[in-house]
Amino acid sequence: MPDPSAPPDSGHHRLRPPEEEEPALSELREILFHEERDELLALRERVHDPAQRARDVSEVLPDAVHLRGESGPDESLTEALRPTVERTLKESVQRDPQVLAEALFPAMGPAIRRAITEYFRTLVQAFDQAMQHSFSIQGIRWRIEAMRTGRPFSEVALLHSLMFRIEQVFLIHRKTGLLLCQAVAPDAKVLDPDLVSSMLSALQDFARDSFDASKTDTLQNFKVGELDVWAEQGPQALIAVAIRGEAPQNFRLKMVEMLERLHFQFGHALDEFSGDPGRFAAAHDLLSEALVTQRREHSLPPPRPYFVRGLLAAVLLGGAWLIYQGVQDWRWSRLVDRLREQPGYVITSSGRESFTRYYAIRGLRDPQAADPFVLLQKAGLNPALADFQLSPYYSLDDAMVRKRAEAALAPPPGVTLNVESGVLHVRGEAPAEWERELAGRALMLAGINSVDTSGLLLPGQSDFVRRRGQLGGVRILFGVGSAEIRPDQRAALESAAELLKSLDELSQQMGAELSVEAVGHTDRSGPDAANLRLSQNRAERVIQSLARGGLRAEIFGARGAGFNEPLAGESNEAERQLNRAVTFRILAPKPGTQP
């Protein structure tokens, strides 16, 4: 207890005024206010003791804050607390983030999950739309617009593709399902907002009960007539919009944002709602912001991605097909060029048949001309695609006429045919009967005006002519004044015999009778009459000798020419010897000199 007589400390100055106070007054004061003074001292001590003050405030602080909150919406307490709370949170995080993380964990998980789900849903939607727009002309135009205006493409695309109208926006009290406020688009056919609100609320309950969904899962869409109703639910209220047409998924984000703003603005009123919607009239402006009307510029829907992809594929395929066709056309035209060069072809026109793979080649073809399909295969083209429309005709080209003659006349082996300017030249050996018919048949053929058979021999004739030539060179020589066969002439005689034998045989093959004249010769010496006789003897002697060797005597004739047909000059003995001889002359047949 403080001692009133002694000043306990400086704090007593005002209660113990300066010395000028009368001691009597002081005493009186002491008597009168003794108890109050003690109380005042106790109070002062309490007020000046920080520890005690803290204790006092701590007792009333919760009630004081509560009272302040109950007195209605007032931001001042919040404002006053905010900086401290913010600083505290900041410091707490800086010191040990784990504490706050643990405290927030139960709330953050669902919030993050929901945000991510929402994000991906809108992302997928945006991607779908981007796919729709990327390939179209419209999409390119929007891309240019995005570059020009500096806005993201997705935003431009969204703006243009909105093809819907938000006709009604409802703000609904979650607990009662009652309508708090609504905004209606002008001229919209209005659904009874009270009924829609309640029914939506009922459907939410039903969906939750029926599908055993958690409290946070809500019914998001339903249909009333031709209108889609979308709902987004917050803790105390939900927003529903009636949509005509197809709204993009992004619109949901707008609804969520709006719901957050409404909760912020009307949180208190929502909490206290007891049937009077008047307090929510101010929400009308905010709700009206959602009354979006967006019509597509064009009445045609944008090309669907699969359509665009199909179109692209078709263009690529078409391009590839055109290139392939171009190469094919070039190969076909080369074939046509080659056909034009071929004898026996007249190409009048060629080209692909419209809208088909078939290639038509029209014109004339000599039956003897090269097979077009063989040429086709040589060129590596598919014969199945060829449509040859070639009429037959007779070509007057020499090569064609020759082929035609060969086909028609069937020349025996060894006979060659040639055509030059309408003249058929025949060379080689052919049987007489073929030769007989040759001219008549050849002249019937188109393109042959005359036949030249000068080069044509009967079978064996060429042999005959050759051996006749050889026989012409054979001389059987004799001694002076003698008709005896000298031993040294045996070999000459034998070769003559051999030639004559084969000539006889060849003659018979040709159907002719060989007729040979053995001609005797002499030199100049001696009288002419004696020489004629001598030469005759010499010829006969040779024939006798040959006949003895096996040749038929009847083919021979002997003639003495004396010195009338000298075989050489008479300037020396060697020449004179040559004139003393027998030679042979074929009288018949005479092939090669007559047709």
Place this chain on the structure above:
Amino acid sequence: MLIKRKICMVGAFAVGKTSMVRRFVESIFSEQYLSTVKVTIEKKTIRRGEDEFVLMLWDMAGEDAFQSLQMSYLAGAAGYLLVADGTRRATLEKALELQGRVQQTIGSTPFVAAINKNDLAADWEVTEEMEQGLRGRGWTVFRTSAKTGEGVEEAFQALNLAMLGRKP
């Protein structure tokens, strides 16, 4: 002033809940909702002096052996109309049972009991004593006829008043 209320129509199967509200209201929802969602919503407006009351009537499918009352629909109701069929005593017993369950679910909430089908007086099974018994419990009881309209308006007015008494 405009006041909006959520009201539930509670009662056994086929006591005439829907008929009672249909006399006055138009609904945009088809009967299908009642059978599938087990509730359909109707709206009734009552004037009282300067005030206009919009009553959102949650017409809940009646309870019978095959389906039970969907209690979650009761949440947020400002009051309810408990409907029984005067020609079937069992429905009154059901109403008593339902009232207990409703009170258990949403707490003490204003309600009015309507004993319906008063037009079928010949088949009446509910006795005066039973009615008095209800009144003795502090209930407000009306005899109504959805067919003739008798007592219906009065029942709604009384319910509205009861709700005002609780939350003016």
